[in-house]
Amino acid sequence: MATGTRPGTSPGTGPGAGSGSPGRRGTGSGSGPGRGPRRGPAARLVALLRPRPGSRPAYGAGIGAALWLLVVCVPLYYLVATSLRGPGDYMSQGPLSVPETLTLDNYRNVFEVGFLGFLTNSLIVAFGAILLVLLVAVPAAFAIVRSRSRAVRISFTLFLLGLAVPAQAVIIPIYLIITRLNLYDSLPAIILPTAAFTLPISIVVLTSSLRDVPGELYEAMALDGAATWQVFLRLVLPLSRPGVVTVAIFVGLNAWNNFIFPLVLTQSESNRVLPLGLWAFQTQYGTDVPGLMAAVVLSTIPILALYLFGRRHLLSGLAAGFGK
Amino acid sequence: MRTSATERPGFVWVAPALLFFGLFGLAPVLIVGYLSFTSWRGLGDPEWVGLANWAALPGDGQVRGGLVITMTLTALCWVTQTPLALAFGVWSAGPQRVRAVVSAVFFLPLLLSTAAIALVWKALLDPNFGIPAQVSEWLGLSHSNVLGHSSLALYAIVFIVLWQFLPFHMLLYQAAARQVPRSLYEAAELDGASGVQRFLRITVPQLRHTIIASSVLMLVGSMTYFETVLLLTAGGPGNATRILPLHMYNQGFVAFEMGYASAIAVLLVILGTGLSLLVVRATGYSRMTSQREGM
Numbered sequence: 255m256a257t258g259t260r261p262g263t264s265p266g267t268g269p270g271a272g273s274g275s276p277g278r279r280g281t282g283s284g285s286g287p288g289r290g291p292r293r294g295p296a297a298r299l300v301a302l303l304r305p306r307p308g309s310r311p312a313y314g315a316g317i318g319a320a321l322w323l324l325v326v327c328v329p330l331y332y333l334v335a336t337s338l339r340g341p342g343d344y345m346s347q348g349p350l351s352v353p354e355t356l357t358l359d360n361y362r363n364v365f366e367v368g369f370l371g372f373l374t375n376s377l378i379v380a381f382g383a384i385l386l387v388l389l390v391a392v393p394a395a396f397a398i399v400r401s402r403s404r405a406v407r408i409s410f411t412l413f414l415l416g417l418a419v420p421a422q423a424v425i426i427p428i429y430l431i432i433t434r435l436n437l438y439d440s441l442p443a444i445i446l447p448t449a450a451f452t453l454p455i456s457i458v459v460l461t462s463s464l465r466d467v468p469g470e471l472y473e474a475m476a477l478d479g480a481a482t483w484q485v486f487l488r489l490v491l492p493l494s495r496p497g498v499v500t501v502a503i504f505v506g507l508n509a510w511n512n513f514i515f516p517l518v519l520t521q522s523e524s525n526r527v528l529p530l531g532l533w534a535f536q537t538q539y540g541t542d543v544p545g546l547m548a549a550v551v552l553s554t555i556p557i558l559a560l561y562l563f564g565r566r567h568l569l570s571g572l573a574a575g576f577g578k
Numbered sequence: 579m580r581t582s583a584t585e586r587p588g589f590v591w592v593a594p595a596l597l598f599f600g601l602f603g604l605a606p607v608l609i610v611g612y613l614s615f616t617s618w619r620g621l622g623d624p625e626w627v628g629l630a631n632w633a634a635l636p637g638d639g640q641v642r643g644g645l646v647i648t649m650t651l652t653a654l655c656w657v658t659q660t661p662l663a664l665a666f667g668v669w670s671a672g673p674q675r676v677r678a679v680v681s682a683v684f685f686l687p688l689l690l691s692t693a694a695i696a697l698v699w700k701a702l703l704d705p706n707f708g709i710p711a712q713v714s715e716w717l718g719l720s721h722s723n724v725l726g727h728s729s730l731a732l733y734a735i736v737f738i739v740l741w742q743f744l745p746f747h748m749l750l751y752q753a754a755a756r757q758v759p760r761s762l763y764e765a766a767e768l769d770g771a772s773g774v775q776r777f778l779r780i781t782v783p784q785l786r787h788t789i790i791a792s793s794v795l796m797l798v799g800s801m802t803y804f805e806t807v808l809l810l811t812a813g814g815p816g817n818a819t820r821i822l823p824l825h826m827y828n829q830g831f832v833a834f835e836m837g838y839a840s841a842i843a844v845l846l847v848i849l850g851t852g853l854s855l856l857v858v859r860a861t862g863y864s865r866m867t868s869q870r871e872g873m
Contacts, residue, residue, distance in 0.1 A: 390595035397591035405589040420850035427609035450602030511691035529693035
């Protein structure tokens with residue numbers, strides 16, 4: 255019955271989790287259940303011997319989790335296995351059988367139907383949206399936290415109201431605006447609305463990470479005679495970094511996965527992004543399921559890499575603004 | 579420049595964000611209202627037609643049907659996602675290594691886009707080469723076309739939505755469960771409370787804000803099921819899965835009746851916004867600090 259350290263994800267994932275719960279910090283280093291600061295050794299021993307809450311087997315949840323594990327894994331196995339099958343193998347073998355021969359032909363075919371172009375477009379859209387959001391959201395969050403102006407307060411309320419606007423429901427006026435700006439069927443046509451609809455949550459996340467900065471820091475800089483923009487560059491930018499990472503991932507994922515904006519606002523193949531490319535592939539080569547699965551795998555690899563190397567950041571970006 | 583008042587950033591720091599969001603986020607809400615009183619084919623200028631679109635709405639069977647299907651789908655999704663997300667979220671918040679590993683796998687569907695998930699499941703449910711074909715062969719059933727079945731199709735979508743969104747809500751519950759002060763459990767354990775009792779008496783009440791937030795996000799998110807439905811069944815078979823957002827999309831971008839589609843859209847904005855205002859209230863900014871009240 256070890257005092258298990260929390261593996262992988264640190265305690266208090268999620269944006270702004272740092273502000274809460276002092277007793278939940280330490281991973282390992284002997285910080286067992288009895289984490290109160292002034293406990294005698296005897297009390298600590300008792301606490302150590304007692305099973306940690308939640309550490310005893312929870313059979314019901316355990317069985318449920320095992321079942322769900324199966325439900326999660328079967329489609330993922332199918333996805334990878336099918337992407338490696340030859341066409342004959344797909345037709346003759348069962349969907350969940352182990353492929354008899356493995357081939358990378360499907361992946362090669364995907365590259366031949368323009369995958370790299372779709373990938374490039376998706377990357378441009380994702381980074382364009384991230385850049386645009388950060389460019390306007392970080393200064394806005396700074397003002398919202400520090401300003402006493404009424405106009406700023408009203409603006410913040412408008413952003414909060416904006417949280418409530420479902421993008422799908424206003425796709426027709428967005429189409430109107432994009433066509434009037436002569437942007438129809440271009441990458442900016444996707445970038446602009448994507449950035450706009452991720453902006454409210456981004457501002458909420460950045461604002462709450464800047465709220466944790468003690469006012470004395472600002473006042474100290476003001477006493478040194480620093481101008482507002484100097485405060486912004488030397489204090490706000492460095493301190494908002496965790497929020498910026500969360501926002502960047504949140505916006506990037508939204509742009510990467512978005513389907514409705516590209517569907518409605520672009521049409522030519524040269525402006526096609528990945529999700530639309532997958533759909534077009536399915537419509538064009540309907541019977542080539544192994545090829546489609548290879549395309550799905552390829553389109554997921556960048557996000558998978560992000561998950562493997564920055565899991566905590568990815569998850570906090572996913573739950574942006576709501577992870578608390 | 580000694581007075582701190584002069585050092586505070588002014589409106590000009592918010593203005594770019596507000597202008598940008600105003601144009602692409604807020605103006606569309608007003609414009610969609612305007613368009614709902616016009617006839618517009620997507621080209622040229624919208625033409626004012628007064629209440630014609632609105633008058634046509636009640637007589638449109640697909641609007642009424644779509645409303646019912648949308649609400650059914652939303653309710654089924656809530657009923658399936660909430661208990662599972664709560665249970666798995668709390669379970670995965672435990673300190674055991676195996677739970678961390680398993681929940682890392684649970685999160686994998688989050689990495690796939692809606693389009694990818696819909697297309698994988700469409701292939702997996704293929705009547706000839708998918709799982710139903712094999713299962714019906716084993717069981718001697720005649721029906722292997724799940725997505726072409728008038729009542730199974732909707733359940734299939736509920737299941738796929740569950741597969742896609744469960745990890746997100748699990749993530750919310752996991753993060754929240756880790757914030758529950760351990761001292762509560764220790765006290766309950768001294769009092770001899772069982773695991774189930776601790777879950778019902780401590781965990782669930784402590785997570786009430788998360789339950790509300792997650793539920794409302796699900797209700798609002800039901801708008802995004804549109805993409806899944808479009809890719810999987812396109813509303814079929816017949817109208818069995820034709821949810822209201824899909825009806826709007828078809829009217830607007832297939833039939834190019836954008837004025838009429840805007841009237842449906844206003845309906846959706848009212849539904850969606852009404853629900854999302856609850857999000858702001860439930861996850862609300864001002865309440866974030868008081869989540870652990872009583873501690």
